[in-house]
Amino acid sequence: MQSLNSEFHWLQLGDVNAYLWTGAGGPSLIDSGYPWTTEKLLQEMRAAGVHPADLKRIIITHADLDHTGGLTYLLEQSPARVCCHTAEAAYVQGQKHKRRRGLGGILNTPIFWFLNWKYQSRIKHIAELVLDGQTLPEGFTVIHTPGHSPGHIALHHKQAGLLITGDALGHRHGKLSLPPAVFTPNMGQAKESLQKFLRLRYDTACFGHGPPLTPNAADHIAAFLQAQPSA
Numbered sequence: 001m002q003s004l005n006s007e008f009h010w011l012q013l014g015d016v017n018a019y020l021w022t023g024a025g026g027p028s029l030i031d032s033g034y035p036w037t038t039e040k041l042l043q044e045m046r047a048a049g050v051h052p053a054d055l056k057r058i059i060i061t062h063a064d065l066d067h068t069g070g071l072t073y074l075l076e077q078s079p080a081r082v083c084c085h086t087a088e089a090a091y092v093q094g095q096k097h098k099r100r101r102g103l104g105g106i107l108n109t110p111i112f113w114f115l116n117w118k119y120q121s122r123i124k125h126i127a128e129l130v131l132d133g134q135t136l137p138e139g140f141t142v143i144h145t146p147g148h149s150p151g152h153i154a155l156h157h158k159q160a161g162l163l164i165t166g167d168a169l170g171h172r173h174g175k176l177s178l179p180p181a182v183f184t185p186n187m188g189q190a191k192e193s194l195q196k197f198l199r200l201r202y203d204t205a206c207f208g209h210g211p212p213l214t215p216n217a218a219d220h221i222a223a224f225l226q227a228q229p230s231a
């Protein structure tokens with residue numbers, strides 16, 4: 001666990017990240033790791049002084065198993081309300097599964113079918129369905145960034161100078177990257193969604209995968225997007 005400011009904490013779950021907001025409106029968890037990182041997630045939350053029973057909300061950037069894997073367990077321990085984009089709800093509830101692209105996608109299909117069957121959250125009720133531009137009680141504004149998944153969201157906290165990109169952008173090995181093609185059914189839309197980040201002001205960017213980027217994250221992300229070949 002690493003606190004990025006007194007109210008916002010980076011929970012390091014290995015290959016994937018979750019975040020914890022402990023300021024006004026919280027405590028709220030953003031994403032929940034893989035099913036098999038739940039013990040680590042609980043440790044990281046405890047290090048920030050938060051127990052599952054304390055959580056008010058769990059905000060899900062998108063339904064992929066590396067972001068929703070802890071949900072089933074957490075909801076057994078917590079009265080937290082689950083929050084996701086309207087277009088993502090059926091995926092978070094395990095009623096729909098996203099397409100994967102190309103040969104890699106086809107070859108991986110049986111593996112993902114098995115993982116979804118075994119682990120996908122099948123939560124019955126999503127208390128809060130949100131839309132682009134909506135401001136949440138924690139002060140985050142929802143940025144609908146479809147492409148990697150239909151209801152993928154990023155979260156912008158203007159006052160705290162934070163952008164949580166989810167998987168709209170990655171940051172591994174010191175480099176920004178587009179979401180992985182094989183897991184991104186609509187890459188054109190994913191690239192278009194990123195243009196929304198150019199209108200935002202923030203100093204720190206936090207990713208679903210890879211370490212936070214700070215300071216001047218908005219400048220680095222703008223430079224990365226400008227260097228992308230136009231579609």
Ligand SMILES: [Zn+2]
Nearest residue numbers: 064066167208
């Ligand atoms: Zn991911």
